[in-house]
Amino acid sequence: MADPKTRRTHTQAELRKLNPMQRARVLAYEQPGKEVAASVLLAKGRLREHATKSAQEAPPPRTRDPEQEKQTKVVGHLKAAEARNRIRLMRFRFQCMRAQELANMISCQPAARDAIRLEVFLSSRPEATSSQVSLGRFQRERVEDLVADDGGLLTNRIP
Structure with missing residues (x-):
């Protein structure tokens, strides 16, 4: 495993000797293992699938009722007149x-x-x-x- 600053690799024994903070810093620049990469790809696929499902299931945007728009305009005019x-x-x-x-x-x-x-x-x-x-x-x-x-x-x- 390579250290980004010194470009040297760490053995498993050296990694075990490091405290958790230093070990996390060293491993942050390492390529993930096969199991981790597979689970990341699986999670991304689930997210994409969920996004497409929610886009298909979303109800179409409602059109505003003309009567409601009139009422909103009247309320706005009344508030402006009061001000x-x-x-x-x-x-x-x-x-x-x-x-x-x-x-x-x-x-x-x-x-x-x-x-x-x-x-x-x-x-x-x-x-x-x-x-x-x-x-x-x-x-x-x-x-x-x-x-x-x-x-x-x-x-x-x-x-």
Whole structure:
């Protein structure tokens, strides 16, 4: 029996002296005996025979029922609609909470001028802003007066 590293053969007495791990390593590279080779061929033949039998006995793939496919599609559409609705509600809740937080920030400003500036710069709904200002003439003059008032004389808030 040949050792793959040294290419030398081992006698039966030398093989018996080796521990089981070394003996397994040496015998792993040896050609199997006639009895082992015959049993390996027999096992492979049985496996091939079993594979052909199972392929012949396998039932043909079932075709899907059109009604079941419709139902599956409807369920999919319903699940997608529910997901869209959940996302829409989540966006709406976020926008409401953001608007409340901005209103709170604006109302907590120490001066009316600061409150107006904050309200102009931070709109509660970013997509709702338009280029046209919906203030009347008197409202516009009042806002301009408040913005121009550096000393806070028009609004008498106590700090």
